[in-house]
Amino acid sequence: MKATSSFKKLFELLGGSRNLKLDNFPLNHLRIDSRKVEKNDVFVAIKGHTVDGRAFIPQAILAGAVVVLTETNRKSNDLKIGYIKQDDKSIIPQISVFQLSQRLSLIANDFYHSPSKKLSVIGVTGTNGKTTVTQLIAQCVKLLNEKSALMGTIGNGIYNQLEPSANTTASAIEVQTLLADFVKKQVKVVTMEISSHGLAMDRVKGLNCAATVFTNLSRDHLDYHKTMSKYAKAKWSLFSPDEKEKQVLSAGKSIINYDDKYGKRWIEKLPQVTAVSCQPKSLRQLKALNIPYVGVSMIDYHDKGAKIHMESSWGNAIINSRLLGEFNVSNLLLAIATLLTLNYPFFAVVNMACFLKPICGRMEVFHVKNSPTVIVDYAHTPDALQKALQACRIHCKGLLWVIFGCGGDRDTGKRPLMGEIAEQFADKIILTNDNPRTENEMKIIRDIQQGLHYTDNIQIITDRVQAITQTLEKAKPNDVILIAGKGHEDYQIVGKTKYHYSDQETVKRLLGVENQS
Missing domain, CATH: 3.90.190.20 (Mur ligase, C-terminal domain)
Structure with a gap:
């Protein structure tokens, strides 16, 4: 496998001196899981909630790791290089990195040469609907004859070829590794579920999004976030224009559910936003906002789904949806609005919307x-x-x-x-x-x-x-x-x-x- 970077380049990405004389051997991948380490990989040993990665350094080295990154709480120890003696022939450099966990997404982004800049990455967050919206967008892109991939609850990979995922949002390293692989496979669009945990744990800081989508926010995960305000703050950080609050390198254009009380507030704060509503009474308000919008004038529910009379800044259409429930009308409109905001042709998108299938385990x-x-x-x-x-x-x-x-x-x-x-x-x-x-x-x-x-x-x-x-x-x-x-x-x-x-x-x-x- 062709090397992704080199030891000298990695040290520079961490903030080290360009003038330092270092062996410039090739490196293939960053790995946070010692079981996935292969020859010429970098093992990142960080302390998680339940497991301390430092305990697996010996296994990682045996598997082929040639560099180890560990976290230090002391700024004075940042980028200090120690050495682990493997046997009589080889010595493995171990670099201490200050605030490694928080910086890991940005480090991985640089290591893999900013893969999200070479793709149209669509990040979707919210309490409910993330999986459905990401799947609907990926389906539609596929029907429009472009290669799409997904990252989320059901799995990660090329559309219809998903590998099971351990978390809704993968680790900071896995996110960038997957994106780099999608670039190699000539994927055009990646739809990605971004959870509040993923945001709070800095897993997507190195992400450049073409678009970010907000579905809704209601009670969940308070065992982790403790309060609804902290939970909402985590979600908002995906969209925030404030450099101190934002959790991605670029949020791109935002598509926000106007029917949600948080979404209604956020729309007023965002510079590039499309508003979406499945409430007919909101149409007049959406038009008055003087921003791009997608809404409905009427919905006819029936045994097989719904007939949606859609109005938008791009045009009007009737969509026969195969999805059940009002919330799925909202999910479908969010998917349509995202593609229209990214300049996909109006008639192509609305025509394909009628062919979109229900999602596995979602109604x-x-x-x-x-x-x-x-x-x-x-x-x-x-x-x-x-x-x-x-x-x-x-x-x-x-x-x-x-x-x-x-x-x-x-x-x-x-x-x-x-x-x-x-x-x-x-x-x-x-x-x-x-x-x-x-x-x-x-x-x-x-x-x-x-x-x-x-x-x-x-x-x-x-x-x-x-x-x-x-x-x-x-x-x-x-x-x-x-x-x-x-x-x-x-x-x-x-x-x-x-x-x-x-x-x-x-x-x-x-x-x-x-x-x-």
Whole structure:
């Protein structure tokens, strides 16, 4: 493999002197995971929340690492070079770097020669809708005969060739490594989910975005951010024009959901912005803003999706969407607005929008004759659960059932809120396990029950397969069953063990279908 950089160049990227005499041997990749290290790689040993990378330096060297970067808390120790003796023949340089974790994204960007400048990177953030918006944009770009790639919850890679991802937003190094690989593969557009964790942990500081998209903001991740204001601040940092606040090298043009209270505020602060609304009453306000906009004058919902009467700064059109629910109208409009803002042809975009398919685990419909309709969705926040249930109600002629739980070792405050929402919008509630992790499963369910006032229509079946099986046996053909919380996930975490499990596989087996969406 051709070297990406050299030791001397790396030292200069870290801020070292150009005049220092150093061996100028070739380097291939930066690696934060010792298991991925190969010959002539640089191993970056930083201390994470649960694992200290310094403990894996010996394994990295054995795997072929020829340089090690470690973090120092003392500015006076910045760029000091020590040496690790591997054997009688080789000595591995170890460079101490001040604030390495915070600088890592920028270092990786420089090491890989600013790959995001050679691509149209679209960063999408928000509590809900990130996966759907990124997938819809990538689908549309593919239909317009351009090569697209994705980075996010479902996976990373070329569209329809995704490798599973550990986090919504990859590590600072992985982000730049993936982008560099996409450049080599002649990708045109990369759509990337950017989580609040990714922003707070400085994973995207070295990113040049052609566009940034905001979907919405509601309660989630307060186990990490503690307050909604801190959570909102993390999201805002993706768009902020303030050099002290911004989390990317360039935010590009911003596409903001005007229907969200945070989005409405942010629109007024941004220099290059397109406003998006799926509320017909907002059209007059959008036009008055004197900025580019995409909105709707009317939406007709039906069993197969929605007929959207769209108005925009680029023109008007009728779009027949195959996606269920008002929130998916918003997601679709955000995707369309992003492509129009990036100067894709109006008629080509709106024509392709009619062919966009539902996303894996996002309001994914399964139905056979004489059986209830089953919808699998990733909804795991109060707001997402409410919107999913409201969308299901539009298509429900009988009883609306909901099967859900809450993740263990995560924000406990949202559990009673989700119970309250389930009671308000569903007819029948089945409480089950999500990913209990190291928490007691009944403790999680009791937390959800705190938001419930009536017990007649509630059943507890902790085994998720049994919960789905028994509900399908009881429900009638005109009923709709929403299975919420896991969506695309093909695993369940109990204790510290990850077991194979999929809501989709369970439903397809019970209904006797391969796939219907």
